[in-house]
Amino acid sequence: MNVYDSARMADVMAPEGYVSTETADDADLVILNTCHIREKAAEKVYSELGRLRDSEEDGTMIAVAGCVAQAEGDEIMRRAPYVDLVVGPQSYHRLPKLVAGAVAERDRSGRSRVIDTDFPAESKFDFMPAAQVSGPSAFLTIQEGCDKFCAFCVVPYTRGAEFSRPVDAVLNEAQQLVSDGVIEITLLGQNVNAYHGDDDGLAGLIRKLSVINGLERIRYTTSHPRDMTPDLIAVHGEVPQLMPYLHLPIQSGSDSILAxxxxxxxxxxxxxxxxxxxAVRPDIALSSDFIVGHPGETDADFDATMALIKNVEYAQAYSFKYSKRPGTPASDMDDQIPEEVKSDRLAALQALLNEQQLAFNKQTIGAAIPVLFERRGKLPNQIAGRSPCMQAVHVTCPTEEAADRYFGKTVPIHITDAFANSLTGTLDDGVAAESTQRESARA
Ligand code: SF4
Structure with a gap:
């Protein structure tokens, strides 16, 4: 979501003559897009702001956007008085006006102090320009906000109530993306399967997207288990463009912790x-999020999580130690778990997940799978892409021209080797891929 939001902020500033720079040093305006999910998010923002203040020329404008901006607007202005502008996630469409206001205020009084952390009545999506396409894959936000109020999570406070974009607006944007060369769309939302912009929910939207000519791959993230309706599950068996991969966070395998x-x-x-x-899509690869050491988590609760992981057998997963988010109910619970217990549990859980991920990847050795090549690799003549199950696949071509030929295309690849985080393979036309020393070392 933040990658998408950053790109959209660049899109919205483009008509004003702003272009992206390679480094912050070259910028007239630096927008720090912040995330409140990770540990010590606010402190990281302040230390990054300090670095920017020290390295920037006088006159460079500094803006803070994203969820930390939403949560700490006034506090940012107090602690970092050199910040010119604070803008919350619902107000990105107003950026040109806000930046112009900040420039005018600076001209007038030597400093600017513009804050916009409202939840405006109008939808920002109605005012955003068309997204700029930069490859065969694109994100498309269909839903924002969340009404679930999980005890540990700050999203309902920073992103606001659930909001779904109307189905016609989503279909128009998808059609435009495909006309611009996109062949894979990932539908985004904090609680994406709560989408209600179509009468038939996310299932209805996916069915409608599937008739767009040229759209080869559809994905969606992030889902809540409670919103996996029978109809949405059925779509996984019905729509071939819906890739066999689902990120479905459970966070814990213990009923008492889930409560x-x-x-x-x-x-x-x-x-x-x-x-x-x-049952409807036997080859579906599953991913999840896990939080270890949530307040009150006993050894038995943790064992239940480990048992659930063994039962499901994940293709990949994200896991974190619980850390407090100010203002959330879990941060006030009195049975917080000691840091060393959390660390031990996380190490055990990640060892199991890594084992499962490697096993999942290894079972593809020898198979031919369609890979969408979406970027050049780090090595000479290397191209990188994704399998239907979201595995990163690297292929080294004999020449630059061969690598260029496959960029942006879906190509059958024979998988020759598998590591914890990637696969390597050969192109169907016999171009050899090399399992490089670097990849072996990384594995
Ligand atoms: S469903 Fe997801 S975004 Fe919503 S409160 Fe829970 S963890 Fe946060």
């Missing part, structure tokens, strides 16, 4: 959903 997290479902409900998905 304390206010997730409003149990581990069994989640497992039933997984079974139903696998």
């Amino acid at each position: 304390r997290m206010n997730r409003k479902h149990g581990a069994d409900d989640y497992l039933k959903t997984i079974d139903a998905l696998r």
Whole structure:
């Protein structure tokens, strides 16, 4: 979502003559787009702001955007008085006006102090220009905000209530992206499967997207288990363009922790959903998020999480130690878990997940899978892409021209080797891929 938002901010400033620079040093305006999900997010923002203040020329404007801006607007202005502008995630469409206001205020009084952290009545999407396409894959925001109020999470406070874009607006944007050369669209939302811009929800939207000529791949993220409706599960078996990969966070395998997290479902409900998905799409790769050491988590609770992971067998997952977010219910719970216990549990959980990820990747060795090449690799003549199951695939071509030929295309690849985080393979036309020393070292 933040990658998408940053790109959209660049899009919205482009008509004003702003272009992206390679480094902050070259910029007239630096926008720090912030995320409140990670640990010590606000402190990281202040230290980054300090660095920017020290390195920037006088006159460079500094803006703070994103969820930390939303949560700490006035505090940012107090602690970092050299910041010119603070803008929340719902006001990006107003950036040109806000920047112009900040420039005028500076001209008048020598400094500017512009804050916009409102939740405006109008939808920012109605005012944003068309997204600039920079490759075969694109993000498309269809939903923002969240009404779930999980005990540990700050999103409902920073992104506001659930809002879904109307289906026609989404379809128009998707059609435009495909006309501009996009063949893979990832639908985005903090709670994307709560989408209600179509009468048939996200399932209806996916069915409508699937008839767009030229749209080869559809994905969506991030989902909540409670919103995996039978119709949405059925779409996974019906629509071939919907890739066999689903990120479905559960956070914990313990019912008592799930209740304390206010997730409003149990581990069994989640497992039933997984079974139903696998019944209609047996090859679906599953991913999740896990938080270890949520307040009140006992050894038995943690064991339940490990048992659930063993049961599901994930293709990949993201895992974190619980850390407090000010203003959330979990931050006030009195049975916080000691840091060293969290660290031990996280190490055990990640070891299991890494084992499963490697096993999942290794089973593709020898198979031919369609890979969409979306960027050049780090090595000479290398191209990088994604399998249907979201695995990173690297292929080294004999020449630059060969690498260029496959960029932006979906090509069958014979997988020759698998590592924890990537696969390597050969092109169908016999171009050899090399499992480089660097990739072996990384694995
Ligand atoms: S559903 Fe996701 S975004 Fe919403 S409160 Fe829970 S963790 Fe946060």
